[in-house]
Amino acid sequence: MDLVKRMFMGQLARLAAGAAFVPLASVAHAKINEQPPRRGGDPEKRWAMLIDLRRCIGCQACTVSCHLENDAPLGKFRTIVSQYEVEDEATGDLSTFFLPRLCNHCDNPPCVPVCPVQATYQQHDGIVVVDSDRCVGCGYCVQACPYDARFINEHTQTADKCTFCTHRLEAGLSPACVESCVGGARIIGDILDPDSTISKMMDEHYSDLKVLQPEKGTHPHVFYLGMDDRFIDRPEALASVWDVRGEDFSEMGYEFSGH
Amino acid sequence: MNSPVIEILAPRYEIAWYPWAVQYFFLVALAYCSVWLALPGLLFGRNGRWAATARYALLAAMTTAICAPIALLADLHQPLRFWHFYAHFTSTSWMSIGSLLLPPFVFAVIGLAWLVWREPMLAWRERQDWTGRIARIATLGGWQTPHFAVRILAVVAAILSLSIMVYTGSEIAVVEGRPLWNTIWLPPLLLTTGMMGAAGLVLLLNRVAGPWDAGTDRKMLGVITLFGLLTAGVVLMWGMEGLFVEGSSIAAAIDSVRHEPHWRNTAIWGMLAGAVLTLAAGLMLWRAGWSNKPKILGPWILGLVALHMAWMARWVVLMHVQTVQKQTAGYSEYIVGWQSSGWGGVIGIFGLWLAVILIIDIFVPWRAALGGSTGEPRPAPLSPNQGVATHG
Numbered sequence: 001m002d003l004v005k006r007m008f009m010g011q012l013a014r015l016a017a018g019a020a021f022v023p024l025a026s027v028a029h030a031k032i033n034e035q036p037p038r039r040g041g042d043p044e045k046r047w048a049m050l051i052d053l054r055r056c057i058g059c060q061a062c063t064v065s066c067h068l069e070n071d072a073p074l075g076k077f078r079t080i081v082s083q084y085e086v087e088d089e090a091t092g093d094l095s096t097f098f099l100p101r102l103c104n105h106c107d108n109p110p111c112v113p114v115c116p117v118q119a120t121y122q123q124h125d126g127i128v129v130v131d132s133d134r135c136v137g138c139g140y141c142v143q144a145c146p147y148d149a150r151f152i153n154e155h156t157q158t159a160d161k162c163t164f165c166t167h168r169l170e171a172g173l174s175p176a177c178v179e180s181c182v183g184g185a186r187i188i189g190d191i192l193d194p195d196s197t198i199s200k201m202m203d204e205h206y207s208d209l210k211v212l213q214p215e216k217g218t219h220p221h222v223f224y225l226g227m228d229d230r231f232i233d234r235p236e237a238l239a240s241v242w243d244v245r246g247e248d249f250s251e252m253g254y255e256f257s258g259h
Numbered sequence: 260m261n262s263p264v265i266e267i268l269a270p271r272y273e274i275a276w277y278p279w280a281v282q283y284f285f286l287v288a289l290a291y292c293s294v295w296l297a298l299p300g301l302l303f304g305r306n307g308r309w310a311a312t313a314r315y316a317l318l319a320a321m322t323t324a325i326c327a328p329i330a331l332l333a334d335l336h337q338p339l340r341f342w343h344f345y346a347h348f349t350s351t352s353w354m355s356i357g358s359l360l361l362p363p364f365v366f367a368v369i370g371l372a373w374l375v376w377r378e379p380m381l382a383w384r385e386r387q388d389w390t391g392r393i394a395r396i397a398t399l400g401g402w403q404t405p406h407f408a409v410r411i412l413a414v415v416a417a418i419l420s421l422s423i424m425v426y427t428g429s430e431i432a433v434v435e436g437r438p439l440w441n442t443i444w445l446p447p448l449l450l451t452t453g454m455m456g457a458a459g460l461v462l463l464l465n466r467v468a469g470p471w472d473a474g475t476d477r478k479m480l481g482v483i484t485l486f487g488l489l490t491a492g493v494v495l496m497w498g499m500e501g502l503f504v505e506g507s508s509i510a511a512a513i514d515s516v517r518h519e520p521h522w523r524n525t526a527i528w529g530m531l532a533g534a535v536l537t538l539a540a541g542l543m544l545w546r547a548g549w550s551n552k553p554k555i556l557g558p559w560i561l562g563l564v565a566l567h568m569a570w571m572a573r574w575v576v577l578m579h580v581q582t583v584q585k586q587t588a589g590y591s592e593y594i595v596g597w598q599s600s601g602w603g604g605v606i607g608i609f610g611l612w613l614a615v616i617l618i619i620d621i622f623v624p625w626r627a628a629l630g631g632s633t634g635e636p637r638p639a640p641l642s643p644n645q646g647v648a649t650h651g
């Protein structure tokens with residue numbers, strides 16, 4: 001497609017869309033869908049996590065301890081380690097890649113402005129939390145999070161996700177996942193404090209740090225060290241577990257289904 | 260699919276919006292579009308060329324406007340907390356804005372239907388049975404409905420319906436996390452398919468509820484043809500943006516669902532249904548000049564297809580897309596079960612809708628509104644002959 005044609009068609013499409021929906025678009029770009037003010041939390045702090053993937057062995061200790069600490073329903077996880085088998089296209093050698101996932105406590109979290117009752121909100125310390133007493137379970141935030149970090153908890157029928165274990169942070173403890181991490185891959189801390197471990201590590205490895213889907217403009221605050229670029233966006237991968245099906249197409253070997 | 264990467268383990272979550280959401284977006288679109296179909300008849304009054312159409316469109320608008328919020332409520336996982344919407348209004352959220360816009364719209368439509376229907380209902384006040392008792396209560400006195408009030412409320416309802424159109428479209432289109440939703444072409448698509456569905460519903464009512472009106476058939480076939488073409492235009496523009504505009508969400512959207520056979524099949528089915536429908540409506544319209552008799556296999560079948568297509572458009576856009584994982588590989592398959600969050604809810608809402616129509620049909624002489632005469636025969640006191648007799 002040559003450039004001129006592309007630009008012309010692009011303009012045409014924009015023009016036609018614009019003519020009909022300029023008022024609509026300008027409304028959408030007004031205050032709607034912008035971040036509401038933050039509430040609560042310590043404004044002197046900005047919590048963030050650094051995950052050193054070189055140290056992660058994919059043992060799921062964090063997954064289990066988080067599950068126990070936060071009492072998530074079976075089959076739902078506030079954090080989990082995605083596991084990949086990666087084949088070197090040149091040599092055919094196989095290796096594994098582990099990617100711990102959790103809420104990124106984005107600085108521009110798309111899950112917050114959509115919440116119709118401000119049950120999902122961001123604290124001054126950057127942590128995004130859900131007030132489960134206020135949440136109406138509309139699921140809008142689940143749709144809005146580009147990282148699938150949220151789910152509807154079927155016990156509480158409200159939105160649920162990682163909170164960086166605020167209740168533990170407030171008590172001076174580390175989050176359950178950090179506490180239990182076998183390889184010491186998860187580092188949590190206050191990035192406004194230059195003497196914190198995380199600040200020092202971020203200084204040291206600044207150019208090697210990556211976040212998930214940076215193009216979404218969400219400014220995630222979970223930083224990955226040793227990240228493979230293929231996994232920054234939705235990876236092109238064969239989802240093997242979901243292909244394990246019986247004759248009747250029902251899933252086999254997924255122990256949590258049906259609970 | 261051949262890939263050097265295999266995802267061995269990743270969480271799989273259920274979808275967050277159930278088919279209730281499809282029902283809501285379907286019914287509410289029918290509601291606001293039906294208001295527009297009723298508008299000319301309501302504005303230019305009784306016995307006008309649009310009066311018959313307005314009778315059906317008003318029934319469509321009223322019943323869908325009642326059922327839509329129920330479906331919406333059911334899609335909340337905590338429906339009893341709906342009052343939180345009003346206790347914690349959030350100006351940044353389209354959903355919250357919608358919670359303020361929806362009640363005025365629903366009440367405006369109900370009020371409009373009441374104003375229009377109470378006129379023929381006045382004649383039922385004399386009846387001794389249940390319908391009479393209901394008519395005496397519902398008409399709130401024997402005064403004549405002022406026509407300017409109908410006109411004003413019709414315009415108010417139409418303006419409010421615009422706000423519903425904008426909010427429902429924007430609510431979905433602002434979700435950047437889902438490329439298929441995050442496009443300026445989605446609100447117009449919901450509008451054009453909604454108009455086709457509403458016209459289809461009027462065609463259907465025109466035939467099954469009667470009395471059949473040839474002019475309404477012709478007008479609605481025209482609406483379906485026009486908005487079918489507009490829908491095709493919207494889909495085309497959407498596709499063009501995907502092909503030619505750098506960094507548009509469409510390429511990502513298509514990419515995200517390309518390998519999903521269910522989505523592909525339903526999308527193709529929906530588009531085919533839309534194309535066939537538009538063609539058939541255009542053809543029928545063209546041929547209608549020769550025949551003015553109701554046909555067994557007439558436009559009402561196209562009405563059904565139009566409703567189906569409008570529903571499918573929402574199903575394709577809202578449901579299947581949710582099975583696309585946003586950050587991990589693969590799809591979380593959503594098997595629509597028979598429970599209330601699956602087909603149970605879909606059927607339940609349709610059942611409720613039908614029940615509302617039937618109840619109105621029993622208690623309200625809506626066919627006689629706006630100068631319609633082929634409903635219930637008018638009881639004695641209001642018929643001209645009787646009037647002369649008592650006078651004499």
Ligand code: SF4
Nearest residue numbers: 103104106109111145
């Ligand atoms: S990762 Fe998702 S849930 Fe967490 S703050 Fe960002 S958008 Fe919200």
Ligand code: SF4
Nearest residue numbers: 115135136138139141
């Ligand atoms: S599910 Fe709860 S937290 Fe999420 S947007 Fe709805 S009300 Fe807010």
